[in-house]
Amino acid sequence: MKSLDDYAGIIGGREVERLRDEAEALEEKSVAHVSSTFYGGGVSEMLSSLIALLNDVGVKTEWRIHRGSPDFFAVTKKIHNALQGDNSITLNEKERKLYEGTAAENTRFTSLEGYDCVVVHDPQPAPLIGHYPRKLPWMFKPLPVVVGLKYVQKKQPWIWRCHVDLSAPNMRVWRYVRKFVRNYDAVITSSEKYRTGVRKPHFIVRPAIDPLSAKNAPMSASHAERMLRKFGIPLDKPIIAQVSRFDPWKDPVGVIDAFRLVRRKADCRLVLLGNTATDDPEGDVVFRKVLRAAEGDADIDAISTQNEELVNAVQSTADVIIQKSLREGFGLVVTEALWKAKPVVAGNVGGIPLQVIDGKDGFLVNSVEE
Numbered sequence: 001m002k003s004l005d006d007y008a009g010i011i012g013g014r015e016v017e018r019l020r021d022e023a024e025a026l027e028e029k030s031v032a033h034v035s036s037t038f039y040g041g042g043v044s045e046m047l048s049s050l051i052a053l054l055n056d057v058g059v060k061t062e063w064r065i066h067r068g069s070p071d072f073f074a075v076t077k078k079i080h081n082a083l084q085g086d087n088s089i090t091l092n093e094k095e096r097k098l099y100e101g102t103a104a105e106n107t108r109f110t111s112l113e114g115y116d117c118v119v120v121h122d123p124q125p126a127p128l129i130g131h132y133p134r135k136l137p138w139m140f141k142p143l144p145v146v147v148g149l150k151y152v153q154k155k156q157p158w159i160w161r162c163h164v165d166l167s168a169p170n171m172r173v174w175r176y177v178r179k180f181v182r183n184y185d186a187v188i189t190s191s192e193k194y195r196t197g198v199r200k201p202h203f204i205v206r207p208a209i210d211p212l213s214a215k216n217a218p219m220s221a222s223h224a225e226r227m228l229r230k231f232g233i234p235l236d237k238p239i240i241a242q243v244s245r246f247d248p249w250k251d252p253v254g255v256i257d258a259f260r261l262v263r264r265k266a267d268c269r270l271v272l273l274g275n276t277a278t279d280d281p282e283g284d285v286v287f288r289k290v291l292r293a294a295e296g297d298a299d300i301d302a303i304s305t306q307n308e309e310l311v312n313a314v315q316s317t318a319d320v321i322i323q324k325s326l327r328e329g330f331g332l333v334v335t336e337a338l339w340k341a342k343p344v345v346a347g348n349v350g351g352i353p354l355q356v357i358d359g360k361d362g363f364l365v366n367s368v369e370e
Contacts, residue, residue: 033064107128158185190204190351227309237299241322249327263299
């Protein structure tokens with residue numbers, strides 16, 4: 001079982017004790033986190049470690065999954081893309097009913113009333129808040145019938161934590177999603193740039209990696225090389241790598257274009273390693289586009305798999321890490337690369353400039369040519 005004490009070698013024993021002392025104020029409190037998948041993206045990776053550590057310090061914390069059909073996740077992917085700036089997207093009445101109806105359906109098997117706090121991650125489960133009872137003094141019990149439940153304070157604080165890049169959203173879609181967000185008691189984003197205009201307390205919390213996970217723990221060069229050979233990645237040339245979900249906002253085809261420009265001047269190899277999250281129906285489509293773009297090029301290895309050890313091996317072995325994001329909430333893959341002391345060339349968007357010091361530990365770029 002993961003314990004905060006395991007991190008004493010990284011942050012020091014005194015810091016571990018300070019965190020345990022801070023957590024005493026929340027001892028015996030209970031928290032539920034709600035997200036749309038157990039694996040396949042930064043949110044799930046972060047929660048898998050965070051929840052274990054919160055329980056270790058005495059905060060009873062559980063993780064609930066917001067389930068939905070493939071059609072539901074197709075709609076929420078449209079919402080995700082719209083919030084990150086795709087202004088061509090609109091939601092029709094059928095799509096809105098599916099989005100809201102899935103929240104209602106989830107309440108049949110997701111009990112959230114007994115927790116002291118509920119944290120809902122990203123747009124997929126956002127409408128859930130409208131389907132749980134409010135706590136009112138007995139004399140006001142008829143009030144919800146009159147004013148509607150959504151206007152009455154919840155019995156426990158609900159927090160909406162947004163991990164996407166809200167710097168320039170599609171306003172039509174954002175106005176629709178915002179009507180659910182306004183019912184929350186607070187909002188968390190990873191940057192001041194993502195302030196939502198919702199008149200509720202707004203907190204800035206940076207995401208974090210787990211330095212002791214299989215993805216980030218120290219790995220010997222020999223172990224890393226064995227992993228790469230196991231997956232058919234040659235070690236005959238310097239390696240440029242992008243490790244990221246196969247998502248259009250990560251622009252993996254643009255990475256291939258940039259790599260071919262670089263190869264004119266330096267013989268090298270490109271590794272594109274990613275996966276497809278269960279809540280992202282675009283993943284397989286994007287991966288097929290990558291395979292078509294790389295077809296016939298022996299210097300490009302494109303791999304789709306869920307394997308943290310392989311991620312560690314690729315990042316540890318690569319000479320340069322690329323993260324050519326067009327939009328990026330924070331960019332934990334950049335954090336992972338910097339943790340491994342790798343130079344990073346990344347899109348100058350979202351949370352990436354908070355991490356990469358241009359010209360020092362990497363470069364911030366705005367185009368394929370750069």
